[in-house]
Amino acid sequence: MATKPSTQKASGANSAPSGSRLAPPIKAVKLRHPFRWIVAGVIVLYFAAFVWDAAVNRPVYDWAAYGKYIFDKRISEAALVTLELTVWSMAIAIVLGIVLAVMRLSPNPVFQGVSWFYLWVFRGTPVYVQLVFWGLIAAIYPTFTLGIPFGPQWISVAAADVPVFWIAVVGLGLNEAAYMAEVVRAGILSVDSGQSEAARALGMSWFQSMRRVIIPQSMRIIIPPTGNEVISMLKTTSLVAAVPFSLDLYMRARDIAGPIFKPIPLLMVASSWYLLFTSILMVGQYYLEKRYARGTGFERMKASVESTEEIAT
């Protein structure tokens, strides 16, 4: 090819006329928003009154107790357990969710059916009930065995020997996987059909086009709701009492509050820790979204941390 016409055109279009010839910036009186200032002032006033009232007039808050327990070792350890529950159960949920979504969209009707059935069961029953069930699993299935039916058995585990922590993780993870599957499926369906056609036309297999072309592009759609799911999971871990598992943040706070008859300051302690973690997660989500906006022309579009918080709660 002798010519490179477009590069010249493109550079010509991009170069702005020299600065000296630009018209001077517009000088205009800014539009005033007095009503905004009034409303903001009223809100700040009310909030300040609420805080002052809480600090001075409401002894039940017992801020001394709050201060005493907020960095209590038992509380911070329990916060760590809650974090571990969240991380492990979301890890299970994301991996299984991707598998289920890909199965649901595969050309194989058997896979589609299996995925549909899983969602039907795990999305169709409350997570609290599922957690109670998992807690009773040892009564129904005393041992888990990996092997060939009527043939050799490789691994056999007594259900009673499985640590309660892992039963809670499995219970939360399997439930969440059903929701993650729908998140991933929506992301995959959002990718333009021309992408899979282009991949097929290049001789890529269905699996290759999924892994290399479709799923990476769907990430941009999948990540915001996944962030919401993580935040939601962090709070859902407070249900593991149903298993029963009692070392997480909420149960620990209650156990401390019980004997000293101070439920309210310890609820405030637990809430503060939950809020801290969700805030950190929101920052992480912001950077992940930026990372996957690569090449979409939306790089400069600010992923709004505030708006995701609205959806999360």
Next chain:
Amino acid sequence: MTAESLFTAPISLGGDDVMVRAEGVVKKFGHNVVLRDISLEVKRGEVMCLIGPSGSGKSTFLRCINHLEVLSGGRLSVEGRLIGYREKNGVLFEMKPNEAAAQRRDIGMVFQRFNLFPHMTALENVIEAPIQVKKMPKAQAIERGKVLLDRVGLGDKFDSYPAHLSGGQQQRVAIARALAMEPSLMLFDEPTSALDPELVGEVLDVMKELAKSGMTMIVVTHEMGFAREVADTLVFMDAGVVVETGEPKAVLANPQHNRTKAFLSKVL
């Protein structure tokens, strides 16, 4: 692999070597018959332009050749091999997905909307299929990819993402991407229809160059100038049938069929 050979089509096996053979091809979508009876032959090294009003089935026929659409009737073969089926003792067997994928490797396709992978740079787009499908070593794929991008005039855009390229640049990357698989046949589905008028020329230039190198090409297009200059055969389709076929200058100057006349009077 030299730079020159990248733009050179496979060795011609003689003048009457048929690359694509369509016999009575029918394609229905539900009750809607899009292709009624398409029979034509494309010889090795031939450039065929398909023209016709929208909805005439040109693009559908092109997609059938690449098995992106499954035929409803008739037979379609590329290089003597049936598309999508194996024939054994007169019985047709549906191909396994990996066999169909293997067939598509040798047929390059360029889409109206480019369909570049937006999460990959220009160079990554070009090397993706050679690495994933042909299992080519990455270093070799990169080397060939750079040569190909250079040949389509994008030697300075290796690391640009599609969103930062103009339409014409994107389409040239798409052509390089298809050529990276060393196809023996290239299909172009209205490659310039989504482009600003000022960008059409740069894409057509690349296609002319490709045609000169001896590549077998089937081009669905509305660019009559390109058809007149580059095509060996012009096919006018309407309502799912081939209305008229011939040498482009003859068909354009002196159409035999009334429908061809009516269409050409609107577009020329």
